[in-house]
Amino acid sequence: MQELIQTLQNLPLMLTAKPASTEQIIRAQQDLKINNIAAIPQDFTELLHQINTIEYDGCYLFGINPRSYYLDIFAENEMIDLPNKENLLILGYDEFDYLIYNHTKECYQIIDKDSIEVIQTFSNLTKAIKYLFKIEDDEQYF
Amino acid sequence: MKDEGLRFIEREESLISQEEKFLIKTEFHGLSHYPSKEMLSPYFQKHIENNANENSASYQEEEYKLDNIPSWKYFKQFAVFKKRAAIFAKALAEKSIPPQDIKNLNAYDLIALLKNYNQKHDIANFETAKSKFIKYFIQHHEVDYRNYMLENKAVILYALKNKGIELDLKKNHHAYEEFIEKNIILMKTKGSVPPLFNLHHKRPVKDSNSNENLSMANNYKNLCLILESPYHNMLHLFDTNILGKTIFNRKVKRIELPEDLIFFGGFSRKFQIYRQNENNYSDILTQVINKKKKQK
Known part of the structure; x- marks a missing residue:
């Protein structure tokens, strides 16, 4: 997680808000639950304590934004029309895809905004966020 | 809104395939990551699993007719891919894919080959x-x-x-x-x-x-x-x-x-x-x- 935070903080002109407090996160979890929307996963809440919302090069990560609907995890999820909201939580997006957490499968997924087709599946948050922000991956599978 | 140049338009349109959309996304965002393994063709997945002898390539890049790959008709519409036709052929030869088998490859396979080739030969990704x-x-x-x-x-x-x-x-x-x-x-x-x-x-x-x-x-x-x-x-x-x-x-x-x-x-x-x-x-x-x- 620390490596991810450092990588994100080094992105040039990356905009982020003040870290989210525990109270803010609890309130967001309550709002999501009341509205039958999936909960924020544990490792994402840990990230919010250090980096709360990211906007970088046309890619966005949600967080807690008490001032506006913009990039606020509850407001954005309430607004976006995604089926199976009780199990899927949108965490961010780029021009074409959403980054979601799938509670049923307990994994992070990149899904196409229009077709909802799963493009990529990740077992951990770091890899999912690196994919969303197009941070080059050294991984090889040949 | 009309005065400011915005128009509410109704069109008759049809959807594009996921492979076509994938190429548009790749041209827009670049080659930062490999496509998911699940997206690869069954032929290519099997080839990766079996192909341990990478250096025993016995094919020349000239042997590859890219038009025999069904999705090449999409690739060649993008200048950024079309001008890399030779690199695609080199990548196919390097992975010892028999030229007669390239008809089994899909767009995700080709992008994976291109990224792998660039990585291996330290070639900068396209803008x-x-x-x-x-x-x-x-x-x-x-x-x-x-x-x-x-x-x-x-x-x-x-x-x-x-x-x-x-x-x-x-x-x-x-x-x-x-x-x-x-x-x-x-x-x-x-x-x-x-x-x-x-x-x-x-x-x-x-x-x-x-x-x-x-x-x-x-x-x-x-x-x-x-x-x-x-x-x-x-x-x-x-x-x-x-x-x-x-x-x-x-x-x-x-x-x-x-x-x-x-x-x-x-x-x-x-x-x-x-x-x-x-x-x-x-x-x-x-x-x-x-x-x-x-x-x-």
């Missing part, structure tokens, strides 16, 4: 359509962009504040101007989308059903730099899809921006920037011709 557009925009409209940012300082500061970001103007009176200059430098050097803005596809990628020219989706005429909140979000909230008889025959209703609009910072025309470089170019040409005539 993304996103980056090219931003560089094009700032090259031609730096003054307009700077003026917009300076004239709308209150709006931008409010937008930043709404994101929970406050520039410390008391400590540094030039913080806002420095913020603009940093944006401009990154736009020029890296082609980065500036904070608070995003790129909008005027005709959405899902409806890029002109099979003959998929690359038009990321063409600069189809892109527009737009304030993410509220305008970009709003444009997509207005998207209305009315299904036709089949998914290949449906009506789509949405707001479309004019082709020559390159920057959208508000509904009024004074907050918008239009592509004028072509006009300027012809103006310059006319001026040069007239000057030469006078000299004669």
Whole structure:
């Protein structure tokens, strides 16, 4: 997680808000639950304590934004029309895809905004966020 | 809205395939990651598993007729892929894929091969359509962009504040101007989308059903730099899809921006920037011709 935070903080002109407090996160979890929307996963809440919302090069990560609907995890999820909201939580997006957490499968997924087709599946948050922000991956599978 | 050049359009359009869309996304965002293994063709998955003897390649790149790959008809519509045809052939040879088998490959396989080849041979990835557009925009409209940012300082500061970001103007009176200059430098050097803005596809990628020219989706005429909140979000909230008889025959209703609009910072025309470089170019040409005539 620390490596991810450092990588994100080094992105040039990356905009982020003040870290989210525990109270803010609890309130967001309550709002999501009341509205039958999936909960924020544990490792994402840990990230919010250090980096709360990211906007970088046309890619966005949600967080807690008490001032506006913009990039606020509850407001954005309430607004976006995604089926199976009780199990899927949108965490961010780029021009074409959403980054979601799938509670049923307990994994992070990149899904196409229009077709909802799963493009990529990740077992951990770091890899999912690196994919969303197009941070080059050294991984090889040949 | 009509007066400001925005039109609510109804079209009959058909969806594009996931492979076509994947190529549009790759041209736009680049090759930062491999495609998911699940997307690879069964043939290629099996080939990767079995192909341990990478160095025993017994095929020459000349043996590969890329047109035999079904998805090559999509690839060759993009200049960025078409001009890398030789690299695709080298990558196929390097992985010892029998030329007669390439008909089994899909678009995801080819992109995986290209990324792997680039990685292995330390070849820089191609410049993304996103980056090219931003560089094009700032090259031609730096003054307009700077003026917009300076004239709308209150709006931008409010937008930043709404994101929970406050520039410390008391400590540094030039913080806002420095913020603009940093944006401009990154736009020029890296082609980065500036904070608070995003790129909008005027005709959405899902409806890029002109099979003959998929690359038009990321063409600069189809892109527009737009304030993410509220305008970009709003444009997509207005998207209305009315299904036709089949998914290949449906009506789509949405707001479309004019082709020559390159920057959208508000509904009024004074907050918008239009592509004028072509006009300027012809103006310059006319001026040069007239000057030469006078000299004669």
